[in-house]
Structure formats: structure tokens, C-alpha cells
Amino acid sequence: MAGSGTHTVRVGRRTLDLHRPDKVLFPASGSGKEYTKRDLVTYYRAVAPFMLPHLRGRPLMLERYPDGIDGPRFMQKNTPDHYPDWIERVEVRKEGGTVLHPVCGDTATLVYLADQACLTLHRWLSKTGDVERPDRLVIDLDPATEGDFAAVREAARAVRELLDTLKLPSAPMTTGSRGLHVVVPLDGHQDFDEVRAFAKDVAETLAEAHPDRLTTAARKKDRGDRLYLDVQRNAYAQTVVVPFTVRPKPGAPVAVPISWSQLDDPDLDARRWTIADAVEQARTKPWEGLLDRGRSLGPAGRRLAALRSRSADGTRGQTRGG
The missing domain is CATH 3.90.920.10 (DNA primase, PRIM domain)
Known part of the structure; x- marks a missing residue:
């Protein structure tokens, strides 16, 4: 099956499993070439030193496309229970309760989110402090x-x-x-x-x-x-889009x-x-x-x-x- 399988990568002190790394997230089109989840991960690893200063300490909203940009979109604020405990979270108030937002402070978190088919990261304009x-x-x-x-x-x-x-x-x-x-x-x-x-x-x-x-x-x-x-x-x-984040458009x-x-x-x-x-x-x-x-x-x-x-x-x- 296209896009099936798991690939293990070492990111800093973390070992992560990439699921279906050859899954096409950006199909080829007249506006650009084809890109897979592996390509997305490779990009986020490379840009991390420049992107992380814009991410650290900020609540995030995640824009996810598990089936690629032609599939359904999920806007995710709350951090799921299955996310690793080493991923930072912050609980902030909302009308009627609170939200536990993810926070991205290192490359491993950025790679993990890419594996979740999070194409675009949206950040708060304030920090957790x-x-x-x-x-x-x-x-x-x-x-x-x-x-x-x-x-x-x-x-x-x-x-x-x-x-x-x-x-x-x-x-x-x-x-x-x-x-x-x-x-x-x-x-x-x-x-x-x-x-x-x-x-x-x-x-x-x-x-x-x-x-x-x-x-x-x-x-x-x-x-x-x-x-x-x-x-x-x-x-x-x-929230606003984070500098160096990928957008869900043809050509990535x-x-x-x-x-x-x-x-x-x-x-x-x-x-x-x-x-x-x-x-x-x-x-x-x-x-x-x-x-x-x-x-x-x-x-x-x-x-x-x-x-x-x-x-x-x-x-x-x-x-x-x-």
C-alpha cells in the first residue's frame, strides 16, 4: 500500500517513529511538485534552528491534514492524551473552561507534529509566561x-x-x-x-x-x-501562522x-x-x-x-x- 510502513529517526535525544512516511501530502499539480510526509519532516528538521525562536513558549493551534491537502482538515487546539509526555503543554483559560495547548520548544516536537500531518502551525501572539x-x-x-x-x-x-x-x-x-x-x-x-x-x-x-x-x-x-x-x-x-510554517496549498x-x-x-x-x-x-x-x-x-x-x-x-x- 502506498505510504504504508514506519521509519525510525533520531532527533536530538529522542527516537521517533514516522508513520507512513511516503504518504503523499501534496499531490503533484500544475502549481508544484509532489511532496510526501518524509519531505515535510525533512524540511521541518532543516528549518528548525530558524523556526524554533518563533515557536518557543507560545500556545499553538495545529492545522492537520491526515490524508493530504485534498482530504479533510482538522484544527486542533487541545493536546491529545496520546501525545508523548515530553511535549510541552500549557493550560489557558477559555470561555467556560480551559484548553491544554501544545507548545513546541525543540526539533523533536516539530518532527512529531509533522508526523501527525500537521502542515501548518498557528501561534499565539503572547507567551506562556x-x-x-x-x-x-x-x-x-x-x-x-x-x-x-x-x-x-x-x-x-x-x-x-x-x-x-x-x-x-x-x-x-x-x-x-x-x-x-x-x-x-x-x-x-x-x-x-x-x-x-x-x-x-x-x-x-x-x-x-x-x-x-x-x-x-x-x-x-x-x-x-x-x-x-x-x-x-x-x-x-x-493565532497567526508561524514564520517558516508550510501552508496547505499545491507545491507546499x-x-x-x-x-x-x-x-x-x-x-x-x-x-x-x-x-x-x-x-x-x-x-x-x-x-x-x-x-x-x-x-x-x-x-x-x-x-x-x-x-x-x-x-x-x-x-x-x-x-x-x-
Whole structure:
């Protein structure tokens, strides 16, 4: 039977059994070549040194495809009882109870999850030490039309320009799907409500400045052909895709951190890298130093409030002048 059998691998101090390693998870298509579970494991082992800093200490949600991307999808938050006891867990509150999320702190856990046909890992924006206070802010640039990367590129530059004005460091990441994420490192002093309110103000400021190109409308029918500035993930218990995670698309595209200068690459799009070449991009360390530059949103919030006030005063002046 295709994909049957077990293969034993040594990962650090752990010995793991890979089940049906030749099972095809990504069938060959016009958009890419065929990839098996063995290929997925090989990729995650290779990218682990670059990926684990984005994973350690964070509750995870797992996106699993036991029969490959053409089969059913399972979104898994709670850690099953049969998972090895050496896999880290964290219990966090939810409405009406708690959830025991898995946490990935080492390569062996990453390989184990790949063997569970977990293609995509989604992380919290906060860590287990203080799950109520995020140390990341994410703005998701979602184009109205898949493949319209010119609109994504233009929006990313506008986001960066505003964040630079607010004196906040930022970095872009291809999502492996449709658009880009712009990530801002925080110092963890604000709670989710404060971070989400700030992100919402940033998005609204940009949408007001570019009403023909950008929108904060949550409903698709209200967006028209404008790019959606999505800040909804900046909330408690919400998740975003992990840097270097694989996406369930033909050809096994990967969510990859990039430098701002790479935004000018004419060949860049949301699925530019796959498991065949994402490790090469990882070795360039495009976000080097960024994670050590977490900022408080207090000063940035005051700058943004002043900017919005000046903009409102200008609009009122134009109205009176008219």
C-alpha cells in the first residue's frame, strides 16, 4: 500500500517513529511538485534552528491534514492524551473552561507534529509566561484578488511608512497564501485590548489616507476591490501562522520572513518560497535583531493620536473653507 510502513529517526535525544512516511501530502499539480510526509519532516528538521525562536513558549493551534491537502482538515487546539509526555503543554483559560495547548520548544516536537500531518502551525501572539500580554502585533494585508501582489506591495510600503513615523520597528513576511504580514515586536507591557485598539487605529489611519485602495471593512461585500487591513488576530486566544510554517496549498508554499528591501523583488509574491528553497531564505536571517527591539506602544500611541488629530483638524479646515 502506498505510504504504508514506519521509519525510525533520531532527533536530538529522542527516537521517533514516522508513520507512513511516503504518504503523499501534496499531490503533484500544475502549481508544484509532489511532496510526501518524509519531505515535510525533512524540511521541518532543516528549518528548525530558524523556526524554533518563533515557536518557543507560545500556545499553538495545529492545522492537520491526515490524508493530504485534498482530504479533510482538522484544527486542533487541545493536546491529545496520546501525545508523548515530553511535549510541552500549557493550560489557558477559555470561555467556560480551559484548553491544554501544545507548545513546541525543540526539533523533536516539530518532527512529531509533522508526523501527525500537521502542515501548518498557528501561534499565539503572547507567551506562556503572560498569555494576557502579547509581544507581537500583526497587520495582515489581504488583497481583494488572489495574485494581486502589486496591491500588497503598495500597502506594505504604506504600513511601513506609518510605523516608521510612529518610531516602531517592523518586518514583512510572505504568508504562503495570499498576502503579507507586517510584524511589530512589542515589549509585552500592554494587554491584548490595548494592542488591538492601537492596531485598529493604525489600520483606520491608513484606510482614511488611501480610501480608494485600503479598507478595514470586515465583510467582504463591503470591501470592493480594496485591500483589507486585517488586525483581528491581535486578540486573546487568536493565532497567526508561524514564520517558516508550510501552508496547505499545491507545491507546499511556506510563510517566510523577508527584508524590506526584498519587497522590491519583481519575482516576489505570497508563495515565492516552498519547502524546496525556504531554508535558503532562512539562512539569510532577514529579521536579524528585530526580535530584540520590542517597544512599548505608549509613545507610539501618543504620536498616532497627534497625527490623527492633525488630520481631523485639516479635514475640518477644508470643510469650513469650502
